[in-house]
Amino acid sequence: MSEKKSWGSTVMGWFIVQNPDDAPAAELVDTERPAPRRTAPQPQLDVFSEPPPPATGGNVDYDKVFEAAGIGNDERERVSRTLELLTSLPPGTEEAVKKQIVMASLRAFGVPVEKIIEASAQELQALEAYIRSGAADTEKVTSEAETRMKQYEEEIANLKKVMQERVDEQQAVIKKCNNKKLEVQKVLEFFGQEAVAKVVRDSPKLQQPAA
Secondary structure, three states: OOOOOOHHHHOOOOOOOOOHHHOOHHHOOOOOOOOOOOOOOOOOOOOOOOOOOOOHHHOOOHHHHHHHOOOOHHHHHHHHHHHHHHHHOOOOOOHHHHHHHHHHHHHHHOOOHHHHHHHHHHHHHHHHHHHHHHHHHHHHHHHHHHHHHHHHHHHHHHHHHHHHHHHHHHHHHHHHHHHHHHHHHHHHHHHOHHHHHHHHHHOOOOOOOOO
């Protein structure tokens, strides 16, 4: 097995991200199936000496994240310089040749390899901690929102029930009152429309019906 392919077994449980292009077919993400809405947050990593910056709009200020994790500018510069060396090499350069060129350049700069590895690992650790911190916060916000939504849904359901009960009650009142009006109306019909109209017109207790 090549060195590149052996990462998964040599750093199992660590914070290495596997390139999807290098993963076996069984490990690739199934794009046809929707991703789970939420996953259980992983344990937090205590690497931040101060709160890292929020990822407003999903944007990450890497320097600020690394600073919050106590990674100094010199350490970040070592990683950046090494990355620049790697990306400046012509595509297709053999790994052995690539390593010789980069190692020679680093020796010329007087940068200890161990320090570069340590700084790179620190950055990976800080980024993983940042991911987990955001995931925990997202879980908290989502959980609280779902609780409130459930409460609102229950309140809405209760309000709808009260509204329907009141409507049903009013319909019953209308039906019963109209039935009673029909009974009383028999008295007025007995005396005739003209007599009723005169009494209504002259009585201070009665209001003229609307036209």
